Amino acid sequence: MAGTLRIRGFVNAHSHTFQRAMRGRAAGGDFWAWRELMLAEAERQTPDLVRSGYEHGYREMRAAGYTAVGEFHYVGVPEALAAAEAADAAGIELVLLYVAYARGGLPRFRQESVRDYIGQVEALRSAGLRVGLAPHSVRACPADWLEEIGKYATDERLPLHVHADEQPKEIEECLAEHGCRPIELLARTGCLGELTTIVHATHADGAELDLVAAHGATICACPTTEADLGDGFLPAERVRRRGIPICIGSDSNVRIDPFEELRELEGIARRQTGRRGVFTTDELYAFGTEAGSRALGIDAGPAIEIDLGHRSLRDVEAADVSAALIAGCAADVVVA
């Protein structure tokens, strides 16, 4: 086959682009040991480093077929402005998911109060950035912060993204502090709605998934990162059965390849169910495109082109190309 095939550009709904620098490092240990190294990498970020490093990361994303990215950003306001410049230079649409961080992490992540946080969000909006709200997690934000942020997101019709249920320890701590699980706390504090994206939901139980479905929220799966960090598996079949929209993110950017994220998602579902084709090819593409756009509150981006003459598509019938891209190709099939 020769020529190209035009398909919709992919949406990367969850990225911490500075973490790209850590690939191949930090082997061994667990999530919490990795987190220590990640904090050290976060600590050394400056606007200049973000401006140059993120442009490289965003160019890699663009080359892999991502046309938009949700940057889940907790390393400061000047660095957020630098990320926006980097995205412009790389030609990728950016939604800056600006993080609220009340406690834990590094001092540079934290705001003094939730009012200060909202003020920073408003400053970034005034600077022309497309912004979403991002209470980091129930670890980092107490209930009163979640209430304020949920209300602001609802009033302003802005996307709200939050990590939840990535690691069992976070759930144990939430139960001890609030007597409920993370997604239950998000529902209770007005942070769960149609504009909400729950990032990970790896260890969500049935009642939490019911809440996500009932509130019309989305789940962002980040399978290559979740594998790399030893997080566990998205309960893919239980999510599918409830009709919860799924989008994808490259998260730590250990891999930048939308086909691989989608293949992993389907692979997880197959391992869990013992069946093949748990998600249809069309559903998987919708996770990578429409669901991501909706999660970020943006319109469809530009199309991308697939090189039908690529060696990984040799002898694939035209009717099988879409499925073969997900089942058997890497992002280098995308025409630069």
Ligand SMILES: [Zn+2]
């Ligand atoms: Zn994340």
